[in-house]
Amino acid sequence: MTKLRLPHLDWPLALAVFGLVTIGMLTVYSATSIPGAHQGLWMKQLAWCFLAFGAAWVVAAIHYRLYDSLSWPLYAVSLLLLVAVLVVGTSKMGAKRWIEIGPLQFQPSEIAKIATTFVLARFFDHAKLDLTKVRWWLPPLLIALVPFALVAKEPDLGTGLSFPVMLVAMYFWAGMPLGRLLLGLSPVFNVALFFLTGSIWWFVALFTGLLAFARPKVTLLVGILAINAAVAVALPHMWNQLHDYQRRRIETFLNPDHDPYGAGYQIIQSKIAIGSGGVTGKGYLKGSQKALSFLPMRHTDFIYSVVGEEGGFLGALTVVILYGVVVLRGYRLAAVARDGFASLVAVGVVTALFFHIMVNMLMTVGWAPVTGVPLPFLSYGGTALIVNCVQIGLLQNVALRRREY
Amino acid sequence: MPPGPPRRIRDERFSVLAGVALAGFLLVVLGLLRLQVVQREELSRLAEQNRIRLDVLRAPRGAIRDRHGRLLADNQPSFDIVFRPMPAESLSRSRTLIPTDWLLRISSLVQDDTTVIKRRVQEANRTGQTAVLRRNAPYSVMAAVEEMRADLSGVDVQVAPIRRYPEGTLGAQLLGYAGEINDVELEKRADAGYRMGDLIGKTGVERRYEEMLRGRDGAEFVVVNAMGKRVSTLSEGPPRPPIPGHDVTLTIDLDIQRALEEGMAGVEHGAAVVMDPRDGSVLAMVSKPVYDPNEFSRGITYARWRELIASGNPLLNRAIQSAYPPGSTFKIVTMLAGLRNELVKADTHLPTSCSGGYFFGGRRFGCWDKRGHGSLNLLGALQFSCDVYFYQLGLKLGLDRLQAVARAVGLGEKTGIDLPGETRGLVPTKEWYERRYKGGMPRGALLNLGIGQGELLCSPLQLALMTSVAANGGRAVRPHVVMKVQGVPEFRIEKPTEPGLDTSPENWTAVHDAMKLVVDAGTATVVRMPGIGVAGKTGTAQNPHGNDHALFVCYAPTDVPTIAIAVVAENSGHGGSVCGPIAAHVLRRVLLGDSLATAPPKRAAKRDSTRAVAADTLEVAGD
Structure with a gap:
């Protein structure tokens, strides 16, 4: 244990997080102030808050070398927990995401996210790492895709996707050339563009541009082309083979909020709440739309719509700026840290946070599907708050020791 | 990362990541501007005087036929007395309190227990979704409701398909029947998108082939005024048409x-x-x-059900x-x-x-x-x-x-x-x-x-x-x-x-x-x-x-x-x-x-x- 020396903390990061948690507390209070089942939840959230700060403190105090050396066992345990949750997990809203131990409930996917970051960082921090070679690509892919598949099966696609997203950022940070990285991602673009546009020609154009930019070796080019060709041939064929009740299942999988019209309804209510807030907002505790019980998740997943209604554009912008500070300070820490492991952990942690922020905020403004991902630091919920603060603790850990090798 | 990549490369990579992050945040800000500045008036109007309501477009259940295509079960329209949740202002006031005289009048109109009506109305207020108070109401009840609608806020008549078995008692236990989903089934099947008031196969072929027979309800957002009357459809979400269930052909001749x-x-x-x-x-x-x-399928009273069971349990196949x-x-x-x-x-x-x-x-x-x-x-x-x-x-x-x-x-x-x-x-x-x-x-x-x-x-x-x-x-x-x-x-x-x-x-x-x-x-x-x-x-x-x-x-x-x-x-x-x-x-x-x-x-x-x-x-x- 190192004695904490306050001046070494990253103060802008700490203050931004403190600001976000404060706004979160106030908003949870406002969102649950109307009579109903959730009244008084803010007190519970306050208790979680102290616990979360304590956890962050402990995580920051332990030297990251210990995390480095424990990364594989941690990863193994988290995978076991992910399998366990599929077997004995508690169902909520049709998804098995929780494990209950006595009065405690936690989501193994959150632990897996951190453990996977450690393992990936440890792997990429290898002395002989050469990401221009294919055999160095594959192990990290496997490391990230196993927890992704397990979490996606719960189903929790929103959280699950943070694994591959984190992986991509860490590939890049560990030195994979951007062109190669995009080329490697091309099957994903392929699938996405096919679903969005219904034709493969958009992808062909994009791919040609990519080739001109990356100029890969012949063997690599052939490999990538083969994968893309396989995807392009198999996908429409597979989709057409499916019958509408099977497609229905896939759609349900992509949108775990099973109620077919519930999701669209929430988004419209969210948009009305935010839009009616205007530039300056209706004032704290004065939102009329949040009073609608039509927004059933107003204190959790849709808390940002309450911020937008009561705080208006200015309030919502403040939150965006605070998140901006957190993310940019986080990436900056990764850039200045001298130790490879620490730097990579910082990138992984910040990317996972950023991804969750984006998925939630774009959902509340109606530009992303409803996936049931809470907003970091703001949404009501103990596990998420603790995990997010632990992530900040890890960043502060890196900040404290940024000059060490 | 191999120890000590040059500072310049790190900075370059930082700029790429920071650029992506900034672009993401900019997108959110644009989304906020669109809602809070561009569409502000329209959305405020929706928020203040009018309300959005979700109208379910019921999907017809698949028909059941014999091996030569002769009809054994299909659908017919039923006129239901429904309660539509009230607009927000009145809702926040009446959330916990449903006026007793209103409740009494409704329950005498639709001839059902006040506790049942109360539970359904509360559920509707909680979820914002329409509740069925009386399925397949006879003409006299419908006429009475139409007459008093001005005084009974939130009550409406809605047409929905119910099951029809043209051959009556023929092959009754084999076909089974489809009826309104009950609380236990709803709890068990919440994941499959069932909602209160849905039809579900209870026995026989209707139950065994529920997944095939069941259609997928559509939905439409409509703008309603303070009386709960439909004013227009919302341009925002296009109506989602209902998808009918699959027809099932039996081996029965x-x-x-x-x-x-x-x-x-x-x-x-x-x-x-x-x-x-x-x-x-x-x-x-x-x-x-x-x-x-x-x-x-028309809805059976408990007394009639008891009577049936007592007379040799015809429901047993x-x-x-x-x-x-x-x-x-x-x-x-x-x-x-x-x-x-x-x-x-x-x-x-x-x-x-x-x-x-x-x-x-x-x-x-x-x-x-x-x-x-x-x-x-x-x-x-x-x-x-x-x-x-x-x-x-x-x-x-x-x-x-x-x-x-x-x-x-x-x-x-x-x-x-x-x-x-x-x-x-x-x-x-x-x-x-x-x-x-x-x-x-x-x-x-x-x-x-x-x-x-x-x-x-x-x-x-x-x-x-x-x-x-x-x-x-x-x-x-x-x-x-x-x-x-x-x-x-x-x-x-x-x-x-x-x-x-x-x-x-x-x-x-x-x-x-x-x-x-x-x-x-x-x-x-x-x-x-x-x-x-x-x-x-x-x-x-x-x-x-x-x-x-x-x-x-x-x-x-x-x-x-x-x-x-x-x-x-x-x-x-x-x-x-x-x-x-x-x-x-x-x-x-x-x-x-x-x-x-x-x-x-x-x-x-x-x-x-x-x-x-x-x-x-x-x-x-x-x-």
Whole structure:
């Protein structure tokens, strides 16, 4: 244990997080102030808050070398927990995401996210790492895709996707050339563009541009082309083979909020709440739309719509700026840290946070599907708050020791 | 990262990541600007005076048809009295409080309990979704609601499809019925997108093929004014059209079903199954007494439901859910087992000839014919259903060999028919006896098993399956009622659950000949058809709770069997004389094309005990 020396903390990061948690507390209070089942939840959230700060403190105090050396066992345990949750997990809203131990409930996917970051960082921090070679690509892919598949099966696609997203950022940070990285991602673009546009020609154009930019070796080019060709041939064929009740299942999988019209309804209510807030907002505790019980998740997943209604554009912008500070300070820490492991952990942690922020905020403004991902630091919920603060603790850990090798 | 990549490269990479992050945040800001600046007025108006409501566009449930496409179930419009949640301002005030006088007026209008209405209204207010207060309201109620609508805020009339069964009671238990989803089902199926007020298959084909039959409701956002009246549709979300459910085609043949219903008209309690032995498809299935499923789709009161259950429980599909002692029809199995294990041949006489009874272990086991049959060979024993012969054969066989053959022809296990709630029946094994009796199987049990008495229990469907397997010369089939599902070409009938029975052709010839003798010159001469060979077996099962159950199984034509029938009539005496004419009626219709064949004379079914039904129901409950 190192004695904490306050001046070494990253103060802008700490203050931004403190600001976000404060706004979160106030908003949870406002969102649950109307009579109903959730009244008084803010007190519970306050208790979680102290616990979360304590956890962050402990995580920051332990030297990251210990995390480095424990990364594989941690990863193994988290995978076991992910399998366990599929077997004995508690169902909520049709998804098995929780494990209950006595009065405690936690989501193994959150632990897996951190453990996977450690393992990936440890792997990429290898002395002989050469990401221009294919055999160095594959192990990290496997490391990230196993927890992704397990979490996606719960189903929790929103959280699950943070694994591959984190992986991509860490590939890049560990030195994979951007062109190669995009080329490697091309099957994903392929699938996405096919679903969005219904034709493969958009992808062909994009791919040609990519080739001109990356100029890969012949063997690599052939490999990538083969994968893309396989995807392009198999996908429409597979989709057409499916019958509408099977497609229905896939759609349900992509949108775990099973109620077919519930999701669209929430988004419209969210948009009305935010839009009616205007530039300056209706004032704290004065939102009329949040009073609608039509927004059933107003204190959790849709808390940002309450911020937008009561705080208006200015309030919502403040939150965006605070998140901006957190993310940019986080990436900056990764850039200045001298130790490879620490730097990579910082990138992984910040990317996972950023991804969750984006998925939630774009959902509340109606530009992303409803996936049931809470907003970091703001949404009501103990596990998420603790995990997010632990992530900040890890960043502060890196900040404290940024000059060490 | 290899230690110490140059500072410049790190900075470059930082700029890329920072650029991506900034672009993301910029997108959020643009989204905020669009809502809070560009669309502000429109959204504020929606927030303040008008409300968005989600109107569900009900998807029609798939139709059910017979094998020739004739309609057995479809949909008709029902006029429902619904409650639409009130706009936000009034909602936040009345959230916890529903005015008592309002509640009283509504409940007297729709004639339902105030607590029920209150619960539904609260649920609607909580979720913002429409609640159904009265399904399929008669015209008078509708008119009253229309008249008072101005005073009853939130109450409206809505058209929704309900189930219609054009043939009424025909095949009622087989088709099942679809009704409003209840709380337990809703809880269990919340993941599948069910909502309050949805139709769901409760029994029979409606339940088993729920996933196929059920459509997918559409939805439409509409703007409503403070009175809850629709002002316009919302440009925001285009309406999502409802997707109808898949039509299901049954293997049932309406003509054969009608013939069987006519034949069974005189049976008070019982069941019958007609099967195509070539593939196990069920051509007709009747369970008595019957009910009208239309009553259920219109919504049934608790009192009426109690009344139905008390009158012999017509909801029970006795063809698959009740188990009866097979009686002498089981002698087919005993005969097969004896032949297969080479204990007897077609012309074998057993040591003790029939003098009307058989002594074993100091006890006399009687033959049904007290005058005795004399010395018979195996064929003759089946032809005249001689108990004494089969007592001896049962003893020779032993439990293991007998029960193995019984299972091979489909008894003692679920047949795997695509209907819910099938009974397994009972074919006792050694382990079963050890659990049941101290010291294992009691002496004499084998004698009873040999003639189909004792602990044996079979559903009428199992008996039809047994007859089909026998007609096929041992080839197993999978009983099923659905032939195809429209729009699901990969729908397949599953493989049989049992492997069937493998034994020599001579043995099959012996069984077939014996069964034909039963009809030509044995206990079931009433079933003889001009010019067409019929093979069958009668049965009379002793019933400890009342009069004997009558049973009859048969298949025809004997050269290339295309139809197998099993009939069970509770508490009505001898199988040949009660159930034979029913099978004969069906055979005349199907094989002779005699559409003018008259129904067998109605017999006043003797019925002196209601406990018999209770016993059968227990069997199902244990399954």
